Amino acid sequence: MSTVAIIGGTGLLGRATAEELLAHGYDVLSISLPPETAHPLEDVRYVYCDVAEASDEELLALLGGVGAVAYAAGADERIAPQAPAAGFFYRANVLPTQRMARLARQAGVRSFVVYGSYFAEFAERWPEIGLREKAGYVRTRLLQEQVAFLEGDGAMTVTSLRLPWIFGTMPDTIPLWNMFVAMDAAVPEDAPIAVPAGGTVMITTGQVAQAARGAIERGEHGETYALGGINMTYADFHRMIAEEAGLDPARVMPLPAEVFVPRMKAYDEAEAARGIEHGMHQADAALVQERLAYIDPEPVQAALGYGPDDVEAAIRESLRVCVASRTPAA
Incomplete structure (x- = not known):
């Protein structure tokens, strides 16, 4: 039986990955920041520490006997750091990933899976927008993959999962989609709910977990896997929010980026002017959201062995948790 270490094992994706691996006979080591999870999974070994602060010797000791690492930690594009954003995301995502990949290789780990971002995929597909050059978050997501691949060359299989919008729930946690529920609920009742005209690919936490197991078992070194589930317009997503939040779906109005x-x-x-820079400038984000960031799921599903899932049901479950968190108790 092989052991998989999940960096960020108590987060939404880390927990789902642990459940998937346990169901398929793996031993699971979760390494994550404190505090301890209030809902531990049976048969998971939990270690609470800041891997950025731990010494090489401490991390090598943790990785002894580990066959694979799932790196599900880091900062995402919602964080708006002090400028320059690229420097922040370099320190938050690139350097820790490179270090952990180097130590994993030294410890004899055979497979290392990076949980990346589908913005790296669309930076490559849509070079005319200039995300690789202008968006610090996207630049460093691309670099994160490359340094991990280089650390593994010749000794360890390193792959990257390029993750899109992900839906699922975990105990005592409000899904990040609550920000959209709050935004739509704040629009005056006599006004339209303006949304971008484009769309995005969406998947479930279960699909991410299955894909991670597939990458561990059959991934090819240096490959990036843009995960697909279903494709949906932003307008349809916000109509689902309206339905769950008791708003009128007819108020949702898709508008072009020029607006x-x-x-x-x-x-x-x-x-x-405040010294803040988003990982993707919001004007550039508007240009991205006018497009259809869609992915055909079948090639990667075949490559990694994960299947379809009821993504719409997962979306509605996530939204219901968000709505319930905003509803005063009777």
């Missing part, structure tokens, strides 16, 4: 860009440019400038 949002001037306001987003002004917002970027105001943030810059």
Whole structure:
């Protein structure tokens, strides 16, 4: 029986990955920041520490006898750090991943899976937007993959899962999609709910976990896997929010990027005046969200051995948790 260490094992994706691996006979070591989870999974060994602060010797000791590492930690694009954003995300995502990959190789780990971002995928597909050059978060997500691949060359299989919008729930946690529920609920009742005209690919936590196991078992070194589930317009997603939140879905109005860009440019400038820089400038995000960030799921499902799932049911379950968290107790 092989042991898999999950960095970030108590988070949404780490927990789902642990459940998937346990169901298929793996031993699981969860390494995550404190505090201890209130809902531990039976048969998971939990270690609570900051891997950025732990010494090489401490981490090598933890990785002894580990066959695979799932790296499900790091900072995502919702964080708006002090400028420059690229430096922040380099320190938060690139350097820790490179270090952990180096130590995993030294410890004899055979497979290392990076939980990345589908913005890396679309930076490559849509070079004309310039995300690789202008978006610090996206630049460092691409670099995160490359340094991990280089650390594994010749000794360890390293793969990257490029993750899109992900839906699922875990105990005592409000899904991140609550930000959209709050935004839509704050729109005056006599006004439309303006949303981008594009769309995005969506998957479930279970699909991510299955894909991670597939990458451990059959992934090819240096490969990036853009995960697909279903494709949905932002308008349809916000109509689902309206239905779950008791709003009128007919109020949802998709609008082109030209409506949002001037306001987003002004917002970027105001943030810059405060010394803040988003990992993706909000004006650029508006251009991205006008497009259809869609992915055909079948090639990667075949490559990694994960299947379809009821993504819409997972979306609605996530939204219900968000709505319930905003509803005062009777």
